[in-house]
Amino acid sequence: MGNPKKILNMDEVNKPYFVWFEDNWRHDDVLHLHEKKGQLVYVESGFQYLTVEGKMYLLPQNHAAWIPPHALHKTNSHSERIRLMIMFFNVDTEDTFYHQIHVFSVPPVLKEMIRYAEKWSMNTTENNDENIFLKALYNELPNFVADSIQLHISLPQDKRLTQAINYLNTHYNEDLKMEDLSDIASLSLRSLERIFKKETGLTLIKYQQMLRIIKSLELLSANEWTISEIAFQVGYKSLQAYTNSFQSVMQYRPSDFVKSL
Known part of the structure; x- marks a missing residue:
């Protein structure tokens, strides 16, 4: 996301899942939210600071955060090099897991699934194989987040x-x-x-x-x-x-x- 204006408001992307991977990712330091979509932010290398609903989190390398819909958030990094892998998911369930923030160490299976999904990065047209794969990842998130950590500071x-x-x-x-x-x-x-x-x-x-x-x-x-x-x-x-x-x-x-x- 070297330039976050490259794409429309994420809620205007007319597909249930969207993958966005980029090296040396930078985002403007502005609070924003997504009405419909939750997002999974995975730090493959470097480190990322994340502010969500008045709490500041650190995502070290090989960690990820789940940010629910409607959560006011912003991201910024002081790393010289960072590789972020970000996935957006329509949240259509009342399951409380998907409406809370989670920061966790990414297990090997999820890491490989995220890397595999890179082939759909920036794909704005709906793809059946992509939908099936990312729906499976989305459904398994509660199991992957068993090692959720409370690494945050309230502001x-x-x-x-x-x-x-x-x-x-x-x-x-x-x-x-x-x-x-x-x-x-x-x-x-x-x-x-x-x-x-x-x-x-x-x-x-x-x-x-x-x-x-x-x-x-x-x-x-x-x-x-x-x-x-x-x-x-x-x-x-x-x-x-x-x-x-x-x-x-x-x-x-x-x-x-x-x-x-």
Whole structure:
């Protein structure tokens, strides 16, 4: 999608499924939604940030996101090179799975199915073989998403948190004193913690941990540093502390992620 205006509004594509694959994909950083279609976004290489309904997600390499219809979203990436594979599906079922966002590690079978579907990329005419294949993929998504992860950060709406969030986002790798954050936000520590948890669903400490893990995934995807170097870059004092934190969030070790690249 080097130029998103190459194609009409996706809801105007008169076919139930549509495949769009492109190297070095770029999209304008604008919130938008699709009335009828859900979409599967697969990152084959690089990494992609995704904002959906006020939450920011990171899609590392070999991960995918299911975005339901009507979900306000935008995508952007800082990767020098990225290969995205995107599929759109008419959602004609009340099954709650298809009306929720899912971010997950893509299993080998689904990866091969996505790659096979590349032959229909940008095909605007309806094709029976394409319909049969993509309907099967669509129907199996709930089974493929068994390893869904909660790798996201809610973006708070309360303006009182703006300065504290900005500070956390730029100083996540430092040892933060919560009292300093309350001073920055001009709130008592108790009020800051209460409002922050209500807005993001996370404590301040957990939010910092998520920032560190998300940033480390970005660095791991670049394949330019050792795991130990990345651990220290994102603020951990030992490789073991980083590995434990990573595993608690991702359910697997950093070395497992590197092997999948």
